[in-house]
Amino acid sequence: MARKRVTIDPITRIEGHLRxxxxxxxxxxKEAWASAQMWRGIEVILKGRDPRDAWAFTQRFCGVCTTVHAIASVRAVESALQMEIPLNAQYVRNIILCAHALHxxxxxxxxxxxxxxxxxVSALKADPKKTAALAQSLSDWPGNSVTFFMDVKKKLEKFVSSGQLGPFSTGYWGHPAMQLPPEVNLLAVGHYLAALDYQYKANQVVALFGGKTPHIQTLVVGGVALAINPENEATxxxxxxAWAKELLLQxxxxxxxxxxxxxxxxxxxxSDWFKIGAGVTNYLAVPDLPLDTKGTEFDLPGGTIFNGDLSTVKPITSFNDAYFRDNVTECVMHSWYDGDWTRHPWQEDTVPKYTEFQDEGKYSWAKAPRFKGEPMQVGPLAQVLVGYALGHELIKKWTDEALKRISSISGKRITIEDLHSxxxxxxxxxxxxxxxxxLALKHLDLLxxxxxxxxxxxxxYRKPPTFPKGEIMGFGFHEAPRGTLSHWVVIENGKIKNYQAVVPSTWNVSPRCQLGKRGPYEESLIGxxxxxxxxxLEVLRTIHSFDPCIACAVHVLDPKRKEIARVKAL
Known part of the structure; x- marks a missing residue:
């Protein structure tokens, strides 16, 4: 049987351009290629600038993952200067990061x-009374009323009768891989609409502590620019x-x-999708939500797992962890950059060299990150597996609860091993x-x-950041919503000499490396x-399960400085 080539370009419902x-x-x-379709050039823009300004620039990697780059950037500079961070600043940062991730x-x-x-479209056939009964059998959330689901169905009918499905206009409706009954589909559509309000509430907390969102304004190297005074209305x-706590409770x-x-x-x-899409089963997560000024105690765990074996877990224990620092590299063998090197981020350069899409050559703007020479899957699954293997109390609690409920509903025994999927x-x-x-509420209480x-x-204030003469290097990491994010900075005489960001979607969208090993997206699609x-549709299911954010991995620029597009704001 002949192979059929299928190209999906662009993948939609993600941030950025992915083919x-x-x-x-x-x-x-039988075979797969993941190609990031834009170039990220902010590393070049940062050269020669004050390291204390880098966090404001790196937030512009993306319109979604803004706070995460801000925090990784200030941590990188703080690492180079070997700074301690005031406890209040750590808590404020942690609350921002939790709220951003919840959103x-x-x-x-x-x-x-x-x-x-x-x-x-199947939801139009649903009985709102049956949907409400189903929802109430699963949860005691007060929003699961018959009236709520009747209103949702009316809205959906209005969309369809107008000839426009609005946000639901593109989809493989009626595809044979769609298996949910109408009542479950109506339940999901109802919660889709309700979720719009709750993601906004989480973002309100980000803005409350960050000054605005996206692109928060209150971070500085060494702490936060957010005055605290319990008795002052302007601080x-x-x-x-109390307002933040009420939002986080909701x-x-x-x-x-x-x-x-x-x-x-x-x-x-x-449940059959627990047997599909495992791909790379090496996992990398970093610790986060520091509980001390030095970054040696955390509320979220980090570490590595190799070959899907939880007994191989090795923890990453601090913001200065040598195991993490010494084992990250990136390869450009199959990436649109000059050369075919594999280097540590501090030794990298960012020199674009575009060719056509070449199956056996260069085919992506993303580099190929490796840890100890191996491709690594990053993201929530990595952190859950690392946390479970390390005995993290909250992760074990919610993982065991999920596995128990899934097994009960499906009638199949679903275990931790099934999560490789x-x-x-x-x-x-x-x-x-x-x-x-x-944890968001815990850190608010701690503050x-x-x-x-x-x-x-x-x-x-007694010891603000000052840069020595000569060269210093630092790295900062954060366990972002899509996984392990790290920024790497080389500072010479107080100015940025080199800057590299190794972001979650670069780990996952990685093209092949010099050893020919596929990245996680590619490997997960095989079979x-x-x-x-x-x-x-099945390809989209597996790719979307990683939550791609390609704008973080790459950025667009015309190397001849020609205008690419002009947008007029009305």
Whole structure:
């Protein structure tokens, strides 16, 4: 049987431009290529600039993952200067990062990924009373009323009768891989709409502590620029802290009573997808949410796992961890950059050299990150597996709960080993969100308690950052919504000499390296079913399970400085 080449360009419902090519034979994917279709050039822009300004530039890697680059950037510079960070500043940063991730994960499940599994048009056949009864049997969330689902169905009918499905206008409705009954589809559409409100509430918390969002304004190298005074209306006071707590409580309830429950139900009803899409089973996660000034104690775990064997787990324990620092490299053998080198980020350069798409040559703007020479899968699944292997209390609690519920609903025994899969990535993100919903409130309480003890410090005024003569190097990492993010900076005489960002989607979208090893996207597609090559829904399911953010991995620039596009704001 001849192989059929299928090209999906661009992949939609992601951030940025991603092209996926697969060769299908006998209803399964036999070969795959993942190609990032833009060049990221901010590293070049940063050369010669003050390192204290880098965080503001790196936020512009992406319109979604803004706070994550800000925090990784300031941590990189702080690492070079070997700084300690005031406890209040750590807590404020942690709250921002938790709230950003809560927003991001809710959006991914409902608005970017769910439409691969939910047949929106089928929901028109649903009985709202039966949908409400089903929803109430799964959760005690007060929004699951008959009236709510009747209103949702009316909205959907209005979309269809107008001839325009609005946000649901593109989808493989009626595809044979869609398996949910109408009542479940209506439930999912209803929660899709409700999720719009709750992701906004999480983002309000980001803006409250970050000054605005996207592109927060309150980070500085050494701390935060957010004055704390419980009795001053113009500062972070008790009224604002109480408002943040109320918002986070609402988001927590939605995550625990709706998102987590929906993800579990989806996983149970599509349990065959626990056997599909494993791909690379080497995992990398970094610790985050520091609990001390030095970055040696954390509320989220990090480490590595190789070959899917949880007994191989090796922890990453601090912001200065040598195991992480010494083992990250990137390869450009199959990337549109000059050369075919493999280098540590501090020794890299960023010199674009475009060719046509070459199956056996260069075919992507993304570099190929490796850890100890191996491709690594990053993201919520990596952190859940590392946390589970290390005995992290909250991760074990929510993972065991998810596996128990999925097994009960599906009638199949689903174990931790089944998480090496497309559906495993989906449920791991829900587990991580449930954990973060608790930790966001914990760190807000820690901040309030520390303020109550009279500590109002937010910045090391007695020892502000100063740069020595000569060369210093630093690296900063953060476990972002899509996985391990690290920034690497070389500073010479107080100016940036070299800057590199190794981002989560670069790890996952990685092209082949000098050893010919596929990256996680590519490897996960091998063996995927494809019922209809002209409608490759199954390919989208696996790729979307990673939550691609290609704008972080690459950025667009015309090397001849010609205008590419002009947009007029009305």
């Amino acid at each position: 996926i090519d697969v060769e299908v034979e006998g209803g399964k994917v 991001d994960h809710i959006v991914h499940f409902y608005h970017l990924s769910a439409l691969d599994w939910v047949d929106v 972070l006071n008790m009224e604002r802290l 988001v927590r309830d939605f995550v625990h009573q709706v998102y987590f429950v929906d993800a579990v139900a989806l996983a149970a009803l599509y 497309t559906m495993g990535r989906q449920i791991a993100r829900a587990i991580r969100t449930a954990v973060l919903a608790e 309030i308690e520390n303020i109550g003890r009279g500590d109002l410090e937010i910045y090391p 995927n079913p494809v019922a209809q090559p002209e409608k490759p």
